[in-house]
Structures are given as structure tokens and as C-alpha cells.
Amino acid sequence: MIKVTDLTKVFPNPDGTEKTAVDHVSFEVQPGEIYGLLGPNGAGKTTSLRMISGLLKPTTGKVHIDGINVTDQPENVKRQIGYLTANTGLYARLTPHEVLLYFATLYDIQRAAAEQRVRQLADWLGMHEYLNLRCGALSTGQKQRTSIARALIADPPILVLDEPTLGLDVLSNRLILEFIRTQADAGKAVLLSTHALDEIETMCRRIGLIHNGRLIAEDELTNLRTRTGKARLSEIFLDLVGATDSVFAEEVTR
């Protein structure tokens, strides 16, 4: 379970000024739930996810994963989280098989168990045909599936997915979303950050809307519909942010 309390991140600029990337954000994600984090570029989504996964230290505020404070025990927390990064890089000169085994070893998984887990993930994600090709030669969809398999190699109870379907074709897109759904149904807590409004509508019960580092709304989709009187998610956004914010309007309706 993820519990985020008053999470804040301030970056120093070289000229001495500061930039608040994430501003007192609080939310929770329960096991079996897919929580959607929504917002335009630069809203603070990725920074929040990095703090939750222990890659960045919060300036103030806390993140608890199953009751453990991330700042206190980053290594322990990292074991609990499968984090799919936004610009996920794979070692171009290694094969997906090698990448997956490498990460399995870093998570202390024994060789035999790791091989079995790789086969299982390859079955689920349809990776067998390119398992032994170099990652540099794979298509975007194949790379993304490899990355998702990499995030799930240690079978973590918590998934943090940053734009998992970015740049994918329809088929890969559907496969990955269905896969995420089965993972949540199996009891994992899933935190999903995305631009794609239709994905959020179909996948998530509760969503959080981040704008300029702040969580401006957090509720079940049905409640948000009632509150704003709008049916479509994009209209709900515009209503919440205020239609005057043209940059944001452009971003979400695009």
C-alpha cells in the first residue's frame, strides 16, 4: 500500500531561486486498486513517482510503502516496488533475457527461479520471439514490454507505472493495459501516471489531478462527474483547472 503525506520537492536553481516541483501532495493507493495520476507535462507527476520509488529524497513530507518510510529504508522499499520509468532505457547491447536476469540477480532472485520468472513474464507479454535479440534492435512496443517485464521481475506488491503506453500501437497498448488490469486483480497496488484520458477512464476508479505541483482534485471518477456536471474527463479537467488556463487546456484536450 502506498501512503503519500504532504510530499514536497523543491529544486534549487543556480541563480539562487527555487522551483517547487511538487507541492504538499497527499494520497493513498490500496492493494488491488489502480490509481490514476493525471496532469500535463511538467506538472510534477514524474517527480512525485521518483520520490515514491526512493530515487529522489523529498524536501518535506513522507512516503510510506507498507508502513516503511522510503527515506529511512530506500533499499527495502525499492524491493517492494516495480517502477516503470518514463523514459525507460534498456541496455542496447544486451538481450531482454540478459537484462531480465541481471535485474533478477540485483533483487536476490536465484538463477533457477529467475529463469522461470522470465519464462512466465515472456508468456504473459508475448516476448518469446525476441527474448534473445539485442534490445537495441527491438521496436518501441517490444522495448516497452521488456521494460514492464523488468519492473515485474521480482513480483513486487506495488507497481508504479510512468506513462506505460506512451508511443505504443493499438495492439501493444491493449495488451499492456490488460496485463496491468490482471496485476491489480491479483491484489497489487498500481499507481498509474498518464496523459491518455481514455485509459484513465477505463482503468481507474479513483484519480488524482496534478497541476503546477499541486494535487488540485482527488476523487472517484463518478464523484468528479457529479461535482462538475461534465461527463467527459477532458471537460472535467478544464472545469477544475479553469478554462482560462489555456496551456493546460491545450495539453489535456489534445
Add this chain to the structure above:
Amino acid sequence: MNRLSRINTIWRKELLDTLRDRRTLIAMILVPIVLYPAMILGSLQGFELQVSKLQQEEYTVAVLAEPVRAWLRHVIDTDPARQPGATEDMPAEELVEKAAAGELAEDEEPELTDKASPGEAAQAGVRRAPPDYNIEVIKDPNQLAARILDGSVHVGLVLTSPPPTADGTDTAEVVLYLDQTEIRSQMAASGLDGIFQRVADDLLRQRLKREQLDESFVIPVAVQQETVATPERVGGSILGQIVPLILIVMTITGAIYPAIDLTAGERERGTLETLMVAPVPTVDLIAGKFVVVALIGMLSAALNLISIGGTVYLGGLGQLLSRGGDVVIPIGALPWVLVVLIPLAVMFSALLLAVCSFARSFKEAQNYVMPVMVAVLIPATVGVLPGMRLEGPLLVMPVTNITILTRDLFTGRFDIVAILWVTLSTTLYAGAAVAVAAKLFGQEAVLFADSGSIKTIFQRRFFKRSDSPGTAQALLLMAAVFSLNFFLQQALLGGGEVGTLEYWLGIASVLILLFLLVPLGAAWYSRVRITPAFSLRGPPLMGILAALCFGLSTWILAQAWAVFQRDWLPMPLQMEQLFELMVARLNDTSPWAMVFFMALVPAFCEEFFFRGYALSGSRRTLGKWPAILLVGFAFGVFHFSIHRLVVTSVLGVLFGLLVVQFRSIWPAVLAHLLNNGIFVLATREDGLRPALEGLGYGVNDDGLPHTPWIIAAGALTLAGFLLCMLVPDRRVATVTDVPEET
């Protein structure tokens, strides 16, 4: 998973990744195995071709009169070296004799160059038969210089006396005019020079015969140099000048690419974020990468060495290097050189990783690497300077010590103690560099381009306040100050003004600058709180008491130890004289000058640096006792003398103990001041000598203090030690690492 097996996993993956990279393979294998031999052999053959071409050309000699032309023609044509059967290696007088005896057989052809290896041919090229000459008469002597300069004449010959004869007794004077910047002019002149040498020898022999004198008449003294060095040693000494630098350049060349690729490259390709997601501490990641970079560096240097060695050996370049002397390449030294590669690769990989760790892109990293190479090559070059010996402070001088060690191994000088010193100090420096690399590598601003500017890592205002410097920071500063201190002291000694007031003022300035201002500046910049970092708290009464115990007694024990040590580690006379000279002039001045230069300034500056900055930094990660011992030992090493190492190290440990136990630097300053002060004043009539003698203190003929005094001093030191140990241990709150964003 334990740390070692984790690092093991990481480095094996990084090695696989690196070895699959075509660019690494090209830099590591193709360049040494194909390019170097091709380059060396190619340029040699080019050289050879050029030499033989120049050799076959006909040169023009200008003379000023027709009779001279005729005479010169005759001299050139009858030159014994030009006669068939003359061989390249035959000395001039032998040629003359053989020609005179008609022994030069018609069918004995001179050895042709294409039968010899390129190296031999190039070597022989300069000693072959003189070229053909075309002689021209220029009537106007003023024309001569212009004609030589425009190249239409290669050399001018002016005979300022009658031509030499066997019957005469005079010296014929021949002046050769040449253009030294022109290779053809040089070759023409040196050819003529050789011819006249042979003519002179021949004439001398005839004149001596005429006068019925033996040849020994004109050679009253014959000096001959015979080397006692074995051919292996000669070969080793030649290689020892070249190979260390080649090794350094090759190690760096091999390591640069993986160092950049595994840090900045990984960051640029976006795989770093993925890797940081795994539950692995940054230090382990860097350690794994470090292993691979060091391995590749070593491998690349070894391949280069083998390739160059093979080329030199097979290409016969050895003879060229030796200039014809008796030289054998010491094959036995090669395994040792491979051993030396380890500290080399360790040192440079750590440095390169540290530098590349805060680069965000490949390009940026490349920019950072260049200054590092230059910074490394300067101390490396110092090491190959002739006359440098691996002793004293040079044993622990970064980079320089490795170069000298490599050279020594080549000449068969094998000193296990020196190897240990070099290995230990290098490991320490490399460890510190790896720690710095890990610290930089894990920085958020370095990790994510969008997480604030990279400048913030180095700007003062972004350092987090802390109570002590980082351990790596402290170690690196020690290494830097050590090198600077050595070179500045050498410069002062080299001034020839040893022992003058100016010299002592210089020493004091160096101490104040390096040991006081540098650590204070470093602490200020990294926002380390001065008071806790330098333990500036007022001393407790017990601390002053303990300091008095040490300060009043240690100088006697040091004196006794010095006498005892003299039996098994005698001080070289030269060093003793230098030391006496340094002190002698101060003896003429007031005792206060002596106390100022030899006690007050060192006590303050050295304590601030060692027991202040270095101790609080090392303590942070090493713990109390390892830190006290390390800093104490470093203090000993900083005194640049194996003869003072034991005493100064022990003193360093005692002073460190004072500071740690009483959490104040002042007891250490006091003890240091008393120890040095009493020691220098004890022998002075206008100092403490009368007072000490009044108390019954004295030394025997060896300089050993009287036994009761030694016993009393030992007891007092022990009392001081017990006072220190009575203080209950306090846990020092550890502070989180600097630098860090605020």
C-alpha cells in the same frame, strides 16, 4: 545478497556490455594490434627509404680554386671507405690499413640494406660509405654562402693552407661551410668529415713512420669507458625511461572510453534511472563499474605493451634504441610490469570515474577528462626524470611513485618495502577517488537532468551545513597537501639558502598556507562548521593535564629513541649535515625565533590540519581508533623522513588521542608546542639548558638521556595516556553527507 556478490554481478554485466561495444573493441584491440605496429614499421621504413635515397644522391662541393678541386677529387676517389670490400662496421684505421695492404677483395660486396631488418638498416644508414661528390669551382668567395643557402651547392670547402703532405709537419686547415638546417647539406658535410678523418689518420701514421715514432707517441693517455651494467640492465634503463609513460597513456586511453560510457553514457541513454530503481546502493554500482574500467585499462595497456614490445623486438628496433651498444631487453621484468599495471589502472580508473560521474553526457565527460590527463602526466613525467629515486616522500607521491617503481623494476631494482608503500598509498588514493565518484554519481541533480542544475553541486550555498568534512574529502585534501608540501619544501631547499631566516620564513609560510589556510578554506567552502570540525572547544582541565604530561615527557623519549634507532637505522651523513645546517643559523638568533619557527608555527598549523580537519573527516566513517592511527601515521609520513617516521607517528597518535578524548584541539596544540619547544631549547645555553642541568638532566656520550630521566618520562607519558583513557567514550552524532542540495 551480500555486497561482494552484488558488485560481482554488476561488474560482470558491465564487462559483457562493454565488450559488446564495437568502439571499445576498436580502441582496445584494433588500435594496439594493428595500428601501432603498422605505424612504427611504416615510419621506420619511410625513414630508411629516405636515408638510402639521400645516400645515393650526388652532392655538390664548391671550392674556390682549380688546384683545390683536383686535390679534393683525388682525396675523395682514393678514400679507402669507397673501395670495394670495405664493410660498414669496419673502423677507419682498419680500412686504411687494409687498403694499404691490398687486402680488400674485389668480390666482397658491402652488405645490402634490404637484407637487414629495418631497425638495423636505419641504424647502419648513418655509417655507410660516403656519398658521391661533384666538385664545382666558384671564383667569387662572396657567392659561396648564397649558393649553399639556395641549395645549388651543398657544402663549401675552403683550404686556408697548402694541402697536407706526409713529408711536412704542418697542419692543413680545411673549413667546411654548410647549412645546418638542410639535411642534404649536413649529409654532404658529414661525409666529407669522415673522408678527412681517414686522410688525417693515414697521414699521421706515415709521418710517425718517417720520424720512427710509435703511435703511442701521440696518444699519451688513452681513456676508455667500460660499463659494468649487464646488457639486461642497459636495456631496462632505456625501456624504464619510455615504458612508464607509455603505460600511463595506454591505461588512460583504454579506460577513458568505458569510464565515460558506464557513467555519463548510461545517464545519456536513460538506463541509469532504470538501474537506480533496483535495490542497490550507489557505492556498489560505482564499485562494479570501477572494476570493469580498471580491467579494461589494464587489458588495453597490456595489449599495447605486448604489441609495441613485439614490434620493437621483431622489427629490430632494439638496436636503434641502443645506438649500437650491447643491449638485451629484460624479458624477466615484464611480469613485474604487468603487476605495476594494477595500481596504475586502479588509480586512473578511480580518477576517471570520479570526473565522469558528474557529467551528464558523453561530450561533457570528454571535456572533463582532458584536464585530468594533463594533471596526471605532469607528476608522471616528474617520475621519469633522471636521478629520481623511489625513497622518502616520493614513495607515497601520487602517480610519481608508480612511474619510478616501474622504471626501477625494469633495471632490476626490486624493493618489496617500496612496492608495499606504493601499493598501499595508491590503494588509499584510489579508494578516496571511488568514494568521491560514488558521492557525485548519486547526486539527484546529476541523476536527473530535470532535477535542478548541475552547478548546484559545486556552489557553496548548496552545500549542507555539517560538523565535519567527508572522509573522502579529508583524504583527498591530505594527498593534495602532501604533494604540494613536498614540492614547495624542495623548492625552498633548492634555493641554496638553507637555514637562513628567509628559509625559515618560507617554511613557516608554507605551513601556514597549506596546513592552516587550505583546510580552513576547504571547510568554509563546503559549509563545514569550523568549531566542531577543528574541535575548537575550550579544553577541559583534565585535557590540559594530559597535554602537560605528554608535552613535558615525550621529547626525552624521542631523544632516547633516536639514539636507540641510530644503531640499526643510521642517518646518512648528508642528511645529518643538512639538518644541522638548517638549525645552525637559528642557533645564532634569539631562542624565541627558534621556538617560533620550530614549535609555535608547526604546533598550530599541523594540529589544525591533522587533528582538526583530517581527524574529524576520517572519524566520520572510519571510527575512532582507525582514524587516530591513520592520521597519526599520515602525520609521520608528512615529515618526509624514514628516520623520524616512528617518533612522529607515535606523537601523531598521542595528539590525536588527546583531541578525540577531550573533544578539543588545544591540548594537542599545547603538547605539540611543549614537545617541540623543549626539544629545541634543551641544548641552548640561552635556552633551557642551564635550567635542565640545574635539575640534574644530562645526556651520556651517545646523546642518550640519563636513565632516571627516561624512566620518569616514560611514567609521565603513561600517566598522560591513562588520563586520556579515563574519559568516558562519547558517541559522535554522524552527519549526513555533504555536498547536498538544500
